[in-house]
Amino acid sequence: MAGKILTVIETDAGRVRDCSYELVTLARELAQATGGTACAAVLGDDPVAAATQVAGHGVETVYAVKDPGLAAYTADGWAAALKRLMASEGVDIVLFSHTPLGWDAAPRLSAVHSLPALTEIVAVEDGGKVWTRLMFNGKFQVRMTLDGTPAVVTVQKGAFPPCEEQGQGAVKEVAIGLEPGAIRQKYVETTSAPASGKVDLASADIIVAGGRSIGSKEKFGIIKELADALGGQVGASRPVTDAGWLPHEHQVGSSGITVKPKLYIASGISGAIQHIVGMKQSGYIVAINRDKEAPIFEVADVCIIGDQFEIVPALTKAILEARGHG
Numbered sequence: 001m002a003g004k005i006l007t008v009i010e011t012d013a014g015r016v017r018d019c020s021y022e023l024v025t026l027a028r029e030l031a032q033a034t035g036g037t038a039c040a041a042v043l044g045d046d047p048v049a050a051a052t053q054v055a056g057h058g059v060e061t062v063y064a065v066k067d068p069g070l071a072a073y074t075a076d077g078w079a080a081a082l083k084r085l086m087a088s089e090g091v092d093i094v095l096f097s098h099t100p101l102g103w104d105a106a107p108r109l110s111a112v113h114s115l116p117a118l119t120e121i122v123a124v125e126d127g128g129k130v131w132t133r134l135m136f137n138g139k140f141q142v143r144m145t146l147d148g149t150p151a152v153v154t155v156q157k158g159a160f161p162p163c164e165e166q167g168q169g170a171v172k173e174v175a176i177g178l179e180p181g182a183i184r185q186k187y188v189e190t191t192s193a194p195a196s197g198k199v200d201l202a203s204a205d206i207i208v209a210g211g212r213s214i215g216s217k218e219k220f221g222i223i224k225e226l227a228d229a230l231g232g233q234v235g236a237s238r239p240v241t242d243a244g245w246l247p248h249e250h251q252v253g254s255s256g257i258t259v260k261p262k263l264y265i266a267s268g269i270s271g272a273i274q275h276i277v278g279m280k281q282s283g284y285i286v287a288i289n290r291d292k293e294a295p296i297f298e299v300a301d302v303c304i305i306g307d308q309f310e311i312v313p314a315l316t317k318a319i320l321e322a323r324g325h326g
C-alpha cells in the first residue's frame with residue numbers, strides 16, 4: 001500500500017467535525033508509514049469553504065467534490081461520487097468516521113462496488129497491515145489484516161487524536177457530474193427530537209452518570225440524589241436510555257452527547273470506548289465500579305472500587321452533611 005489514503009470529511013453547518021480531523025491524523029500516519037499520500041474529500045454542492053478549512057491540516061490535496069445532487073447527504077450520491085473519485089485519483093484506502101453517516105455510506109460504497117471493508121477500527125499497526133476493532137461492546141479486541149485494496153474503513157470516534165494545523169495542501173475542485181437517476185433517495189428535512197429543556201449536559205459543570213448496573217428506573221434515584229446534592233445533572237450510558245429509564249438527552253457518548261464538565265462521576269459504568277469518547281475531556285473524573293479491571297478506571301482521576309449501592313448513598317449523605325443539610 002503506497003497510494004492515496006483518503007479521509008471522507010463530515011461537516012456540521014459548514015464546520016468540519018472533530019471526528020474528521022481524527023481521521024486525518026490516521027491518514028497522515030498511514031501515508032508516512034507506507035510512502036503514500038494523505039488526502040481528503042469534502043462532498044457537497046458548494047464544498048470549497050470546508051475543503052479550505054481541511055487543507056491547512058497536513059494533507060496533500062483536499063478534493064472539493066461538487067454536484068447539485070450532493071447538496072444533502074444520500075448514500076447513493078456519496079457512494080457514486082466517491083467511487084468516481086477513487087478511480088480517477090488512484091485511492092487505496094477510504095477512511096470514514098464510525099458515525100451515523102459512516103455507518104450508512106461506508107457499507108454502501110463497499111457493497112455497491114465490491115470493495116473490502118473493515119469497520120469500527122480503534123488501532124492500526126505496521127503501517128496498515130494489522131487493524132484492530134472492538135467486538136461485543138469492547139469485551140474483545142479483534143486484529144485483522146486487509147487482503148487487497150482499494151478498501152473502505154470506518155474508524156471509531158476518539159481512537160486517534162485530532163490533527164494539528166500543519167502546512168497548506170491544495171484544494172482541487174472536482175465536478176462529478178452525477179447522472180439523473182443516480183440518487184434514489186430524496187432528502188426532505190431534518191428535525192430534532194423534542195427535548196425537555198431541563199437537561200443541558202453539554203454545559204453542565206457537574207455530571208453524575210449511572211450505567212446499566214443500576215438495574216431499573218426506580219433505582220436510578222441514587223444517582224439523581226447525588227447529582228442534586230452536588231448541584232449537578234444526571235448522565236447515563238446508552239443501555240440506560242435504550243431501556244427507557246432516562247430520555248436520550250441524558251446519554252453520554254459517541255451516539256449521545258459529548259460533555260466536558262469540571263467533575264464527572266461515573267457509577268457502575270464499564271468504560272466502553274463509545275462512552276469514554278463522550279466524557280474523557282472532563283476536568284476531573286471519579287469512577288465507582290466493583291470490578292477493579294473496569295476500563296473506566298483508565299481515564300479516572302479517582303478510582304473507587306466497590307458497590308455503588310453502598311458508595312453513592314454514602315457520598316450523598318456526606319455531601320449533604322458537609323453542606324449542613326444532613
Ligand SMILES: Cc1cc2nc3c(=O)[nH]c(=O)nc-3n(C[C@H](O)[C@H](O)[C@H](O)COP(=O)(O)OP(=O)(O)OC[C@H]3O[C@@H](n4cnc5c(N)ncnc54)[C@H](O)[C@@H]3O)c2cc1C
Pocket residue numbers: 137138210211212213236237238239240251252253254255256257267268269270271272273274275278288289290291294306307308309
Ligand atoms: C454504535 C454504538 C454506539 C454506542 N454509543 C454509546 C454511547 O453513546 N454511550 C454509551 O454509554 N454507550 C454506547 N454504546 C454502548 C457501549 O458499547 C456499551 O455497551 C455501554 O457503554 C455499556 O454501558 P454500561 O457501562 O452502563 O454497562 P456495562 O458494560 O454492562 O457495565 C456495567 C458495569 O457496572 C459494574 N457494576 C455492576 N454492578 C455494580 C455495582 N453494584 N457497583 C458498582 N459497579 C457495578 C460492572 O463491573 C460493569 O463494569 C454504543 C455501542 C455501539 C455499538
